[in-house]
Amino acid sequence: MRFARRAWIMAWKDLTVEGRSKETLNSLFFFALLLIFLFQFALGPDRERLTAALPGLLWLGFILSGLLGLGRTFVGERDNDCWDGLRLAPGDKSAIYVGKLAGNLLLMLAVETIFLLLFELFFDLDLVAALPGLALVVGLGTLGLAAVGTLFAAMTAHVRARELLFPVLLLPVEVPVLLGTVKATEAVLLGEPLGAVAHWLKLLVAADVIYVAIGVLTFDVVLDG
Amino acid sequence: MWFSTADRRLTRVLGWLAALGLVAGLAMGFCIAPREVTQGNVQRIMYLHVPTAWVAYLAFMIVLVASVVYLFTRSVAADRLAQASAEAGVVFTGVTIAAGSIWGKPTWGIWWTWDARLTSVAVLFVMYLGYLLLREMIDDRERAARYCAVLGIVAALDVPLVHLSVFWWRTLHQPPSVMTPGPVSLPSAMLAALLVNVLAFTLLYTYFVAKRLSSLRREHEAIA
Numbered sequence: 001m002r003f004a005r006r007a008w009i010m011a012w013k014d015l016t017v018e019g020r021s022k023e024t025l026n027s028l029f030f031f032a033l034l035l036i037f038l039f040q041f042a043l044g045p046d047r048e049r050l051t052a053a054l055p056g057l058l059w060l061g062f063i064l065s066g067l068l069g070l071g072r073t074f075v076g077e078r079d080n081d082c083w084d085g086l087r088l089a090p091g092d093k094s095a096i097y098v099g100k101l102a103g104n105l106l107l108m109l110a111v112e113t114i115f116l117l118l119f120e121l122f123f124d125l126d127l128v129a130a131l132p133g134l135a136l137v138v139g140l141g142t143l144g145l146a147a148v149g150t151l152f153a154a155m156t157a158h159v160r161a162r163e164l165l166f167p168v169l170l171l172p173v174e175v176p177v178l179l180g181t182v183k184a185t186e187a188v189l190l191g192e193p194l195g196a197v198a199h200w201l202k203l204l205v206a207a208d209v210i211y212v213a214i215g216v217l218t219f220d221v222v223l224d225g
Numbered sequence: 226m227w228f229s230t231a232d233r234r235l236t237r238v239l240g241w242l243a244a245l246g247l248v249a250g251l252a253m254g255f256c257i258a259p260r261e262v263t264q265g266n267v268q269r270i271m272y273l274h275v276p277t278a279w280v281a282y283l284a285f286m287i288v289l290v291a292s293v294v295y296l297f298t299r300s301v302a303a304d305r306l307a308q309a310s311a312e313a314g315v316v317f318t319g320v321t322i323a324a325g326s327i328w329g330k331p332t333w334g335i336w337w338t339w340d341a342r343l344t345s346v347a348v349l350f351v352m353y354l355g356y357l358l359l360r361e362m363i364d365d366r367e368r369a370a371r372y373c374a375v376l377g378i379v380a381a382l383d384v385p386l387v388h389l390s391v392f393w394w395r396t397l398h399q400p401p402s403v404m405t406p407g408p409v410s411l412p413s414a415m416l417a418a419l420l421v422n423v424l425a426f427t428l429l430y431t432y433f434v435a436k437r438l439s440s441l442r443r444e445h446e447a448i449a
Contacts, residue, residue, distance in 0.1 A: 148379065155372045160362045169359060169376065172352040173383050176390035183394065199393065207386050214382065218375045221296055 003095050010099025011106075017076060018107065024072055028065050028111045035061050036118050050123060055185035058119065059178060062138075063145065063171075065111050070149030071166045073100055074157040083157075087224040097150065097219035101212070104146045112138055133188035140204040141181035147211035148173050154222045180204045236435040243432045246425025250276075253418035270328040272418055276426035278321040278346070284314030284430060285353065285381060292377035295370060301445070302438075304370035307377055309437035311356050313430050318350045341395040345388050352380045366445070 018024060039057050043049050050057075077083050086096055116134075120127050127134065152170050156162040180200040187197040194201065254272035261268035291307035294300065325343070326336045337343065356376050363369035411419070 151375070151379070155359070155375065158363075158368070159359065159372075160364075162362075165355075165359060165362055169355045172348050172355060173379060175348050176383070176386035179390040179394045203386065203390055203393075210382055210386070211379075214375075214379055218296070218378065221371050222375055 003092060003098075006089070006091055006095035007099040007102065010096050011102040014076075014100065014103035015106065018103075024069055024107060025110060028069055029114055031065055031068060032061060032111065032115050032118055035064060036122050040122070054119075054123075054125070055182045055189060058115070058185060059141070059182050061115050062108075062112055062142070063174070063178065065115070066108055066142075066145050066149060067167045067170065069107055069111060070104055070146060070153055070170075071156075071163065073104060073150055073153035078157050093220040093223050094216040096223070097154075097215050100154075101146055101150045101215065104150050105142060108142050108146055109139075112142065127189075130188045130191065133194055134185065136194070136201070137181055137184040137188055137204075140201065140208060141177055141184075143208045144177035144204060144211055145174060147208065147215050151211075151215045151219065151222065154219065176203060176207050180207070232435075233439065236432065236439065239428065239432045239435060243425060243428035246421065246428050250418070250422035250425040253421050258415045258418040259412060264332060267328055267331050270324050272422045274321060274324040274328060275419060276422040277317045277324065279423055280426045280430045281314050281317040281321055281346075281349075283427070284310045284317060284434075285349070285384070287434075288314065288353075288356075288377045289381035292374035292381075295374045296378075301370070304374070305438050305441045305445075306434070307373065308360060309434045309441060311353055311373075311377070312437060313433045315350065315353050315357060316433075317426075317430065318346065318353070322346060322350060339395070341392045344395070345391040348387050348391070349384060352383070356380060366448075 039050075039061075043053060074083075077086055086093075089096060116127060119125055149170055152166060152173075156166045156169070159165055180203045184197045184200045184204070187200075188194070250272060254269050258269070258272070260266060287310040288307050291303045291310060295303040295307060322343075329338070330336050356373060359376055360369050360373050363372060
């Protein structure tokens with residue numbers, strides 16, 4: 001109970017800061033819009049080509065905005081010299097990780113919702129029918145992305161060339177999540193039952209469990225040794 | 226420290242053993258192992274490719290073990306072992322990919338294909354390059370050790386996931402055509418040559434790691 005409460009305070013703090021400044025969310029909204037333009041320029045007006053590439057494009061958008069959003073997880077603490085405050089917080093440090101992860105998860109899900117709406121609007125797609133399956137896949141994939149992203153964001157917060165290093169470290173680790181989500185999204189958009197991609201969903205669940213477990217177990221070490 | 230004069234002598238012996246093994250491996254690969262019927266002499270690259278791949282996986286396994294040991298004991302020696310092993314592992318992974326490419330060009334007609342195994346080894350390569358990069362970017366040695374230990378664990382536990390996902394990605398997409406290794410029964414001369422080379426490259430890896438450990442130790446002593 002104490003653990004959940006401390007995690008909640010962390011997430012609440014981050015969400016309040018974001019709610020008041022809207023720094024990350026606003027920038028990511030425009031970033032999403034620009035990515036949609038870029039996708040359109042890259043693919044041209046051919047609808048069939050777009051439909052074939054859609055699952056990949058969707059996740060490309062998610063991961064690119066995720067790289068920007070997740071990379072900023074600890075920027076507030078670093079710039080305002082609050083890192084020591086985190087270190088001095090009493091109790092199990094993994095509560096901080098869980099709180100940060102929850103905040104990131106909500107932020108990313110918000111950005112992904114915007115993305116889906118923009119896709120639907122600009123490419124005249126009908127995603128409503130696929131929504132339940134899509135929500136499951138997006139949820140599982142985003143958790144995998146955010147779990148490692150939050151951990152690596154803490155690791156790269158005090159490193160030279162961190163803006164560069166964060167994606168370089170995160171992208172190869174996320175290969176299983178990306179392959180799984182793209183394949184599962186493809187199946188969901190084609191209207192196939194989820195059972196057809198059950199193996200991918202299991203892989204995503206396994207990846208989520210492993211990533212979150214590593215994060216919870218090692219965050220203490222990352223924060224202050 | 227356990228790395229004293231006696232150990233230096235041991236390292237030297239290890240180096241000579243590795244050199245001897247490599248010469249023996251070359252001799253067996255080129256003279257004793259028979260020429261493969263369909264592929265011809267190109268197939269002999271296997272005596273380099275398979276041993277380096279094995280050593281690369283061994284090296285990353287040792288990075289994992291050393292990282293876990295470091296997190297529990299905070300022993301500087303474990304961190305040095307992780308670093309030395311990761312460096313050697315990246316080198317051997319690079320050699321594996323290069324050798325495979327050189328074999329692939331005459332055999333498949335292409336330098337690279339997005340086959341499951343090629344892709345997963347490439348991901349592995351990039352992942353551990355990132356590991357070395359992270360170490361390079363942190364000035365504080367104790368912090369570098371902590372972060373790299375965490376990354377070493379994440380990367381190693383990710384390897385099975387990468388393998389599985391890339392395998393499904395390829396096989397569900399199109400059935401593997403060229404690289405499905407059925408139950409290959411190697412002629413005994415080939416198998417012997419392969420085993421000698423595996424042993425030789427494992428010795429070479431051990432020698433590299435031992436050398437790097439002593440240079441890292443001296444580096445740390447000079448800074449401290």
